[in-house]
Amino acid sequence: MEKSKMWLKKNWSTLLFVGIFILLLVSPDAKAWLMRQIISTGLLNSKIEKKSVGKPLEEMNPSISESFTVKDENGKIINVSGLKGKVVFINFWASWCPPCRAEFPSIQKFFEKYRSKDELVFLTVNLDDDLEAGKMYLDKEKFTVPFLFPNGNIPKVYFSGSLPTTVVLDKTGKIRLHHAGMADYSKDSFYEEINKLLKE
Numbered sequence: 110m111e112k113s114k115m116w117l118k119k120n121w122s123t124l125l126f127v128g129i130f131i132l133l134l135v136s137p138d139a140k141a142w143l144m145r146q147i148i149s150t151g152l153l154n155s156k157i158e159k160k161s162v163g164k165p166l167e168e169m170n171p172s173i174s175e176s177f178t179v180k181d182e183n184g185k186i187i188n189v190s191g192l193k194g195k196v197v198f199i200n201f202w203a204s205w206c207p208p209c210r211a212e213f214p215s216i217q218k219f220f221e222k223y224r225s226k227d228e229l230v231f232l233t234v235n236l237d238d239d240l241e242a243g244k245m246y247l248d249k250e251k252f253t254v255p256f257l258f259p260n261g262n263i264p265k266v267y268f269s270g271s272l273p274t275t276v277v278l279d280k281t282g283k284i285r286l287h288h289a290g291m292a293d294y295s296k297d298s299f300y301e302e303i304n305k306l307l308k309e
Contacts, residue, residue, distance in 0.1 A: 271290065
């Protein structure tokens with residue numbers, strides 16, 4: 110018994126480290142928390158490109174904007190090509206994805222700040238195999254962003270398989286931001302870039 114106490118006294122920090130490591134391995138929420146601390150630094154964020162950069166989707170592929178549609182829970186279909194004249198924020202996510210969970214609170218904050226602006230559209234596109242899992246995640250976390258899912262194939266210009274992926278289109282339909290990986294969308298610097306896009 111005495112030997113066990115001595116061993117614990119000498120190795121408590123190793124045990125704590127191993128315990129935290131195991132928790133991070135098995136808990137998506139713990140992983141998301143750690144990743145949230147990393148993205149809060151802003152080092153992983155991508156910048157919105159200047160107006161002269163980026164081609165209209167029609168130049169890249171004439172059928173792209175017409176072929177990308179999403180659907181909401183009520184069956185309403187939203188066609189990206191019909192959103193010209195608006196800034197469009199598209200986020201591809203899944204409930205099982207720790208980086209998605211890490212960045213989602215910042216997307217919710219961004220949504221709350223700009224939801225009343227008609228010229229900004231939020232397309233938060235769930236890619237769970239079981240859509241109910243995605244819906245349950247939003248409900249559990251009390252997130253109010255739109256729950257949307259693909260209505261057919263997603264063009265590779267938007268999404269090539271990495272979760273999360275975020276795309277921002279300007280009012281002409283040009284891709285001005287394409288970011289694969291997690292980021293913090295609740296920073297003032299990001300809001301400033303969005304405000305510039307809204308004024309263009």
